[in-house]
Amino acid sequence: MSLRDFGPNELMFLLLATRWTIMLALIAFVGGGALGLVIAAARIAPARPLRWLALGYIQFFMGTPILIQLFMAYYGASLLGFRPDPWFAAALTFCLNAGAFFGEIFRGAITAIPKGQWEASATLGFRFLRTLRLVIIPQAMRLMLPPTVGFMAQIVKTTSVASLIGLTELARAATQVNTVTFQPVMVFGTVSVIYFALCWPLSLYAARLEGRLAGHVIRKPALPAA
């Protein structure tokens, strides 16, 4: 019935494909993180056109499916005369998309810093970017950290859609192995375990950071024993 059984070779194939998942996630994390800082700054900048531009950017990337964004990058490249390359399209899309989400995460943390800090900086003669860099962001870091770590897990999971434009990462490797072995429970079970092993530590760490933060910043009443 099937061409092959799910064995050590197939497991190895999946594990090797995992590095491309990790690679894409890292690119998205670094590129998206850098972009997110710019977006967050633009979102609260004194210049109104800049704020609108950033808002439009975020609305587009959060209001449409990442798969469509991926297809647009993949086929838009050919419109500009490129030969479409899945890696180029995927890296570009995931950076731009993560940039929007990071932008919102960072903005949330930045706006949580009391207004007095801005006013004090203005008194010292600091302009917008200088205040942001030297006064606001260092304080906002602690608030940014938990959702940032949590979003890393989100990125790892989302990279799976890159398989749909032909990038051979973990999800696509899984469909390939499934086609030759026809053991979907085994194949997708194994792949789920791999994704879980990548994401769960991040989720746990994010939850722990959040708990620590909640204990310090916002004093929440102790939860009733349920």
Place this chain on the structure above:
Amino acid sequence: MQSTLQFGPILAHFDLLLLGLAYTFQLAVLSILFGTVIGVLGAVARSFGPRPLSWLVGAYVEIIRNTPLLIQLYFVFFSLPLFGLKLSSNMAAIVALSIHLGAYATEILRAGIASISQGQIEAAKALGLGPYRIIRHVVLAPAVRAVYPALTAQFILQLLGTSIVGAIAAEELTAIANNLVMQTFRSFEVYILIAVIYFALVQLASLVFAGIARLLFRWKSS
């Protein structure tokens, strides 16, 4: 080589787009409905159920939340037939999406339930309310109100998430888009148009959720 954007050839297939839109809408509504039911049951079981049940629900939540939707979709679509459950891609998509949302809804509602103070439940008991009425009126109603923004944000993500079920040949909007690309060769234009449609859907959904909040909770939309 394409040099200018042309939407004409795509709009000629407007009926196909409408079909895809209707299917996406149906997928989103049904999976949100089933997912929320799973979420309510899951959250109650996680909060008040016996320990093994609570633990089991916790495992479900963690597994689903830490694996990709696409893999869950593949798992359902390819595995269930082996157990004698013949599912169409349509059914598989609804099952996978509902299970997916169910885990997130469980966690969100559990957090809402955790924010209800124990005193409220004790007061309700003192008034002689039965467990069903306590859970329905004293626990769930204020819990839903507390987590409504998080819950509807998750619904919107679910709406966007339906776009990947084209991967198992379910004929929703994105799959229709891919068909249109093959027919018209105007790939970029098709995806721009589809992006606009999703965007409009998301804005519409946000408005509807804000309206529901205003009706249910007398909230001002933010």
